[in-house]
Amino acid sequence: MDFQLSDDQRALRAGIRELLAGRFDRDRMRAAHDGGGGVDRALWRELGAAGLFALRLPETAGGVGLGLPESVLLFEEMGRALLPGPLAATQLAAGAVKGAAEGDAVVALAEAGRPVGHLGGADALLVLDGEAGGGRVLSGGALRRVVREAGPVRSLDPGTPLWRVPDLAGYEGEPLPDGARPRHEGALLTAAEQLGSAGRSLEAAVQHAGEREQFAAPIGSFQAVKHLCAGMLVRAETARSAVYAAAVTGDPVEIAGAKLLADEAAVGNARDCLQVHGGMGFTWEADVHLHLKRAWLRAGQWLTAAGAEEVLAADLG
Incomplete structure (x- = not known):
């Protein structure tokens, strides 16, 4: 069996990387984080026009008709670019929320007991119900009620504004189609974003290690730095x-x-990248701390480490 990417998959990945390079380069990324991390609606619509949110909808419903592997490739690139916004929730609810497939609507994620990211700019709310993986969508009056009762909270990640919301158990919403698995699929798409971030941290560490000199030699020639970078590569791969x-x-x-x-790869690689950068890695001007903060936040979304361990332990039993 051939597990190599097809030519079409490589072209798809190259296309989203080119789009992000042109519309969300480092300067725009830093401006987005300095400005509070809200969703760029113009870019969101461009992603919709490129087919990102409708990627897995059937062609008969106006979608692209591709699958999870293709979504993973695109989400890996968006994680690499540190693109802010509820990307996974919007794709997963594209068939249930008017305008989401085209990028005209933003769908935020709500999980019991956790703050909601990007609620202030959301057009709908994907609510995960229990650990079984079901979900429903709140919009219209129900969403406005949630927003009225919500309050902003300080976010660890400057690219993800957070709101604390009331208990949503009593809010009625539109159920997702039968067979939808938002928790599992959202966890995988978020894992792909983490993978992209881990890869970018590795690239940044290797680049800095080759450029930064101490004792008239690149720091990448020192064994301790080599070991850090090698460990990052192992985690990412x-x-x-x-x-x-x-x-x-x-x-x-x-x-x-x-x-x-x-x-583990996203958090561990960002931490080691910070160590390779030394004192400058702790400054606001360096990008590595943004990857670390986003990785911490994503680790608590869709499926936490404790939840994943429970799933794996149950399978062993």
Whole structure:
């Protein structure tokens, strides 16, 4: 069996990377984070026009008709670029929320007991119900009521504004179609974003290690730095194998393992990248702290480490 990417998949990945390079370069990324991390509606619509949110909708419903593997490739690129916004929730609710498939609507994610990101600019709310993976969508008057009762909270990630919302158990919403698995699929797409972030942290560490000199030699020639970078590569490639495999099978147990490994890779690589950068890595001007903060936040979304471990333990039993 051939597990290499097809030419079409490579072209799809290259296309989203080119789009993000032109519309969300480092200067725009830093401006977005300095400005509070709100969703850029113009870019959101461009992503919709490129087919990102309608990627897995059937062609008969106006979608692209592709699958989880293709979504994973695109979300990996968006994680690499640190693109802010509820990307996974919007794609998963594209068939249930008017305008989401085209990028005209933003769908935020709500999980019990956790703050909601990007609520202030959301057109709908995807509410995850329990650990079984079901979900419903709040919009219109129900969403406006949630917004009225919500309050902003300080966010660890400057690219993700957060709101604390009331208990949503009593709010009626539109159920997702039968067979939808928002928690599992959202966890996989978030794992792909973590994978992209882990890869970008590795690239930044290797680049800095080759440019920064101490004692008349690049710091990358020192054994301790070599070990840090080698460990980062192992984490990223291990997570990549798990994420890509889970995208092919769609198995909840494999998705849990992929999310666990991708979270560890994103957080661990950002931490080690910060160490390679030394004192400047702790400054606001360096990008590495943004990857670390986003990785911490994503690790608590869709499927936490404790939740993933429970899934894996139950499968072993």
